[in-house]
Amino acid sequence: MKSAQFLFGLILLLFQNVFGQERVIHNFKIQGNNRVKASFIKRISTVKIGAALDSAMLDKDIVRLKRLPSIAHAYYQVFPDKAKGYHVLYNIEENFTLIPSLNVYTTNDDEFAYRLGLYEFNTLDRGIIFGGFYQKDIYSSYAINFRAPYLFSNKWGLAINRQDLTTLEPVFFDNTSSSYRYNNDSFEVLGLYEMNFYNRFELGLNYFKEAYEYQFGATSPNVPQDLNVKKWLLRFVYDYNKLDYFYQYVSGFRSWFTFQYVTSTNDTLPDFFVGWNDFFWFQRVGKHGNWANRLRFGLATNDKTPFAPFSVDNNVNIRGVGNVIDRGTGSVVLNTEYRATLVEKGWFVLQGNAFIDAGSWRNPGGPLSDFLISDNIKVYPGLGFRFIHKKIYNAIFRIDYGYGVTKNASQGFVFGIGQYF
Known part of the structure; x- marks a missing residue:
């Protein structure tokens, strides 16, 4: 998972250098949560719609979520959209609390x-x-x-x-x-x-x-x-x-x-x-x-x-x-x-x-x-x-x-x- 995230960050950096502009986050969703409110996860996350995509920022968010007692494991996925930017998905595995x-x-x-x-x-x-x-x-x-x-x-x-x-x-x-x-x-x-x-x-x-x-x-x-x-x-x-x-x-x-x-x-x-x-x-x-x-x-x-x-x-x-x-x-x-x-x-x-x-x-x-x-x-x-x-x-x-x-x-x-x- 860490090697894949590093590769994604490298590809993102090359893409930005080639096209001379930052691609922004168009959509941000939470998946897999049943009890933990998506609004709470978004509130404590650094990812914001309209902000530039940053793999280091995503990595920190995932570590923060895994520190929460209510979350057993978490990881992210990023899907590019040439017309609109990036879709970010946080996948959550919850703990019984x-x-x-x-x-x-x-x-x-x-x-x-x-x-x-x-x-x-x-x-x-x-x-x-x-x-x-x-x-x-x-x-x-x-x-x-x-x-x-x-x-x-x-x-x-x-x-x-x-x-x-x-x-x-x-x-x-x-x-x-x-x-x-x-x-x-x-x-x-x-x-x-x-x-x-x-x-x-x-x-x-x-x-x-x-x-x-x-x-x-x-x-x-x-x-x-x-x-x-x-x-x-x-x-x-x-x-x-x-x-x-x-x-x-x-x-x-x-x-x-x-x-x-x-x-x-x-x-x-x-x-x-x-x-x-x-x-x-x-x-x-x-x-x-x-x-x-x-x-x-x-x-x-x-x-x-x-x-x-x-x-x-x-x-x-x-x-x-x-x-x-x-x-x-x-x-x-x-x-x-x-x-x-x-x-x-x-x-x-x-x-x-x-x-x-x-x-x-x-x-x-x-x-x-x-x-x-x-x-x-x-x-x-x-x-x-x-x-x-x-x-x-x-x-x-x-x-x-x-x-x-x-x-x-x-x-x-x-x-x-x-x-x-």
């Missing part, structure tokens, strides 16, 4: 938790994501999410998030720890802006109430047993995305930067910042392989606090390590895995993967050299499987088993919907 979500994890400590959700990724047939989840991790939690990246135009959108999250969180201090009931009750509004095909921004405010309640474990006069405070969070996101999708395969590079500034209504708690950048790199290997990589580097205000923002966690960064086994004010994590398609029959794909998750953390109040301390370094290789439905968005049931090879390591299964990263 009303998707349940499930995340389950266990460790060798018989720890068990799950998150069950339901999301519609094509609400009102216009690429709007709406849904929520229920979580049981000792305590009950819930969230409701609304995200419309093209609500106002092909550049401006809106996201609204409501969450009431309660977990049992370990708090680390003086070479010991205790357990607290942690609650975060929040409401967030974000403005979304797509500057161009590769660059996207988010900016918004989050108002939340945070509460810690001591349950059991060690105590210290310097660590409060109860804490209840209201906070404001300013969030900024910059997403540089050059990923391309072909069903279960991904190729390209992506950089996702997040910065948060948190200020408290309680004068006894200092303001702080936290920022991190995820670098993704994917490479096709032969016909059936995909090498996937994620590197995260993050830093926060280096206060010596038991409530540090970066955690070592099963479902976030290190598969098999357990549920929030440590915290820090800095984080470096590398996830690398090779995904191999073992079986592909029609809509079904069985994918196997071998991975290594490795990371280190800076202790609260500690120097950057903490990243090199052996106690802080976690390395977990492992194996897993993916059961994939090619025509249902994110219909990837994954199961991974991670086995620690560093000091004080654990092991365990991690289940979930969607690729780990």
Whole structure:
């Protein structure tokens, strides 16, 4: 397909040079869509009737469409008309978009938790994501999410998030720890802006109430047993995305930067910042392989606090390590895995993967050299499987088993919907 598109662009360029004028788009149609509205596809596309035909513009439109949750695959066709110009046809293969979500994890400590959700990724047939989840991790939690990246135009959108999250969180201090009931009750509004095909921004405010309640474990006069405070969070996101999708395969590079500034209504708690950048790199290997990589580097205000923002966690960064086994004010994590398609029959794909998750953390109040301390370094290789439905968005049931090879390591299964990263 790519070679054919390149040949078409070369022929178009020669045609323009020979005749000394640009041929324009006379007609633009969408084909194959049932639920996704043609008017929505045309709204976010750069192709316009009366504009000069540009193969690079068509290529970018197709990549943009394949990034939408509602579209499994897309390609274009161009038909010349000597009298009128060019007829452009976008062919669409849709995804099923009303998707349940499930995340389950266990460790060798018989720890068990799950998150069950339901999301519609094509609400009102216009690429709007709406849904929520229920979580049981000792305590009950819930969230409701609304995200419309093209609500106002092909550049401006809106996201609204409501969450009431309660977990049992370990708090680390003086070479010991205790357990607290942690609650975060929040409401967030974000403005979304797509500057161009590769660059996207988010900016918004989050108002939340945070509460810690001591349950059991060690105590210290310097660590409060109860804490209840209201906070404001300013969030900024910059997403540089050059990923391309072909069903279960991904190729390209992506950089996702997040910065948060948190200020408290309680004068006894200092303001702080936290920022991190995820670098993704994917490479096709032969016909059936995909090498996937994620590197995260993050830093926060280096206060010596038991409530540090970066955690070592099963479902976030290190598969098999357990549920929030440590915290820090800095984080470096590398996830690398090779995904191999073992079986592909029609809509079904069985994918196997071998991975290594490795990371280190800076202790609260500690120097950057903490990243090199052996106690802080976690390395977990492992194996897993993916059961994939090619025509249902994110219909990837994954199961991974991670086995620690560093000091004080654990092991365990991690289940979930969607690729780990």
